[in-house]
Amino acid sequence: MKHEWMRLDNAAKIYPLIESDHITTVFRFSTTLYEPIKKDILLKALNNIIHRFPYYKVTLRTGFFWYYLEENKKPLEVHEETEAPCRRINRFDNNGYLFRVLYRDRTISVEFNHILGDGTACLTFLNTLVHQYLTLLGHQVSINEWMKDINSPVDDSEYEDSHSLAGKKYYKTHKQKQKIIKHVFHLKDRSIKQNQFLVTYGIIDAQELSTLAKNYNTSITVLLTSIYLESLFKIQKEQVPKLRKRRPVALQVPVNMRKRLESKSMRNFSLYVIPYLYPDKDYTFEEIIKVVDDFFKENAEIDHLIAQIVQNYKTERTIFVRVLPLILKKIITPFIYKEIGADTFSGTLSNIGMLKLPEDFEQYVERYNFLLGPCPLTKCSGGVIGFKNKVYITFGRSIRIPRVEQLFFQKLVNLGVKVHIESHGGDNL
Amino acid sequence: MKYCMRCGVEVDEQKHRFCPLCNTIILTDAEIETLNTKQIKDTKTYKLKAPKPISKKVNPNIPPLIYLITLLVCITAIISLLVIDFVIGYNISWSLIPIISIILFILLCLPLVIKKKLYWFFTFDTFVLIIYFILLNILINSRITWSFFVILSILLLWIYVSAIFLNRIKGFILKLSIITIATTIFVLLITLSLKSNNVFSRLVLPINGLIFILVIISYMFIKTYFYKWHVIVSTITINTSILCIGIDLLINKFLVDRFILKWSHFVLIVLIPLTLCMFYIGNRYKINKYLMKKFHI
Numbered sequence: 001m002k003h004e005w006m007r008l009d010n011a012a013k014i015y016p017l018i019e020s021d022h023i024t025t026v027f028r029f030s031t032t033l034y035e036p037i038k039k040d041i042l043l044k045a046l047n048n049i050i051h052r053f054p055y056y057k058v059t060l061r062t063g064f065f066w067y068y069l070e071e072n073k074k075p076l077e078v079h080e081e082t083e084a085p086c087r088r089i090n091r092f093d094n095n096g097y098l099f100r101v102l103y104r105d106r107t108i109s110v111e112f113n114h115i116l117g118d119g120t121a122c123l124t125f126l127n128t129l130v131h132q133y134l135t136l137l138g139h140q141v142s143i144n145e146w147m148k149d150i151n152s153p154v155d156d157s158e159y160e161d162s163h164s165l166a167g168k169k170y171y172k173t174h175k176q177k178q179k180i181i182k183h184v185f186h187l188k189d190r191s192i193k194q195n196q197f198l199v200t201y202g203i204i205d206a207q208e209l210s211t212l213a214k215n216y217n218t219s220i221t222v223l224l225t226s227i228y229l230e231s232l233f234k235i236q237k238e239q240v241p242k243l244r245k246r247r248p249v250a251l252q253v254p255v256n257m258r259k260r261l262e263s264k265s266m267r268n269f270s271l272y273v274i275p276y277l278y279p280d281k282d283y284t285f286e287e288i289i290k291v292v293d294d295f296f297k298e299n300a301e302i303d304h305l306i307a308q309i310v311q312n313y314k315t316e317r318t319i320f321v322r323v324l325p326l327i328l329k330k331i332i333t334p335f336i337y338k339e340i341g342a343d344t345f346s347g348t349l350s351n352i353g354m355l356k357l358p359e360d361f362e363q364y365v366e367r368y369n370f371l372l373g374p375c376p377l378t379k380c381s382g383g384v385i386g387f388k389n390k391v392y393i394t395f396g397r398s399i400r401i402p403r404v405e406q407l408f409f410q411k412l413v414n415l416g417v418k419v420h421i422e423s424h425g426g427d428n429l
Numbered sequence: 430m431k432y433c434m435r436c437g438v439e440v441d442e443q444k445h446r447f448c449p450l451c452n453t454i455i456l457t458d459a460e461i462e463t464l465n466t467k468q469i470k471d472t473k474t475y476k477l478k479a480p481k482p483i484s485k486k487v488n489p490n491i492p493p494l495i496y497l498i499t500l501l502v503c504i505t506a507i508i509s510l511l512v513i514d515f516v517i518g519y520n521i522s523w524s525l526i527p528i529i530s531i532i533l534f535i536l537l538c539l540p541l542v543i544k545k546k547l548y549w550f551f552t553f554d555t556f557v558l559i560i561y562f563i564l565l566n567i568l569i570n571s572r573i574t575w576s577f578f579v580i581l582s583i584l585l586l587w588i589y590v591s592a593i594f595l596n597r598i599k600g601f602i603l604k605l606s607i608i609t610i611a612t613t614i615f616v617l618l619i620t621l622s623l624k625s626n627n628v629f630s631r632l633v634l635p636i637n638g639l640i641f642i643l644v645i646i647s648y649m650f651i652k653t654y655f656y657k658w659h660v661i662v663s664t665i666t667i668n669t670s671i672l673c674i675g676i677d678l679l680i681n682k683f684l685v686d687r688f689i690l691k692w693s694h695f696v697l698i699v700l701i702p703l704t705l706c707m708f709y710i711g712n713r714y715k716i717n718k719y720l721m722k723k724f725h726i
Contacts, residue, residue, distance in 0.1 A: 413437035423449030
């Protein structure tokens, strides 16, 4: 490893401070092949590729003021999946690595702690792993921008904390403050047992979904966000009968910043836009789409996002935050995260977009899934990824009744889209 | 592939016996052929819940006539009292006490005729009562004496109720701050009137401040870790222990001018094992694993 140790990037700094068995800060990408997974070949593939991702061959260490990442020389492991997805990656398990490679029947999953990187980073890692696995099986598969060539040198820019660099660069030009909606609605249902996480998959034809979005003259992300917001709005009506007690419903939608600010970073470099609906009136679906579309046009604009980066950078560089000992940061941060983090959105919907892989690669892969980890406050979140003319929407929840999923997919069915439903581990109700 | 008859989504009947979204049974072709309609209905696991009847609040529409009759009776009584008092002593003296009581009664009956919010009446009645006690005190003692304490208590109660129930005062910490400041001022005024402000500065103010801080800490922990009941119990027990120690030390400092513990350690004997128990419950998997690792035979 080129760097003996690394600072956590701007976005990653909060994760070890709030991480717990309930807020695991873990997300997963899975891919299902057409043939059963061979453990020894998967482990070999992992060992072959890890030198290309030295920034992931690390373990988390405790400093006096901040956590940091240090090279991990312990052997890598792959595990058969037996427990709930997106469990906390304990630093004493898994030989101290902050990611976990799992397999089950025909599926390979990579679970990443957000400390390491975001969705794009994890997906690149998984694709490279699958590429190497297929190569070791004797298949001829090509490479594209969604994976790394393991023989290519590691670019310095892959290590970079693009968040801080952009924050420093635009510090003086983008100073406007971001408006945050606080104390939004959260699902009222009681959480299920710790270490349980229920998953529902919805599979939709990409063409049908795209046509539907075009009919509403909007994008797929806006369409799905609108459906999710409408579902939350309906649930609030069911759970909170009194109008004056209702709160805004808001949805956190991550935005990948790599293309917008030309970054090759393999660490965290995404931001969030949080469209919301006030509870004071009833909206038609068309009105919700209009609200969300307008919100995206205004808030996903580059200047607005840069202002958000600058704000995050300024917070991190505040002298008080910097000199506060880690032990105090660990005590205080959960409260701050609750107030200005998790309490500003009612759920999360992360759309990775259409994953386009080389044809000779695609022929060995059946599907992809993207699952976000649990949050005790929002209790339910969704990940979206498109692959081979299908869109895979995966909802994870830490409550028993899949009410969000039910309303979300029923809406799609009512809009004329055919939805195929599966759940993790069969019947889980 | 089959479709859920309730959600309309496609479900693989080989993988899922019930719809993953609404738990409606998914029947295979073979089952559909063997079951008749009634049996299919019986097999459904979900039951449509009948909507709960909305309980309408009965708003008693009391006619203002009752209030007018009451008013008439009261005015008659007031005039009678004035006349009797004047005839007996050629001046108006004792009759003022029942008269202001009757006026108080009339004012307290206002909710029967005026349509206002409950909080408006509560505020109105509070201030009517305050004026009543002031007048009563002046009439009896010619100056404000005992009514001072009554007025302060009523005002404190009004502030408590306003802080707790008034929707305009948002946020627990703001409500708690208002209650604490009001209590502090209340105690300060009481102690000043008793001419012993030593008690206030050395005992009441520190205890009040300690309670305020501990309640805020408890509240923040409960709000943040609402999903971890053992953390909530631990927070409450730890804060209760700190409060008991604090009160014990402050009382002894005030009484014997020394920081010593007299009774609070008995509370700790109960609370410390409870806190440790909660800590164990919260981390039992980790502790058990650690013990197994270190002490296995």
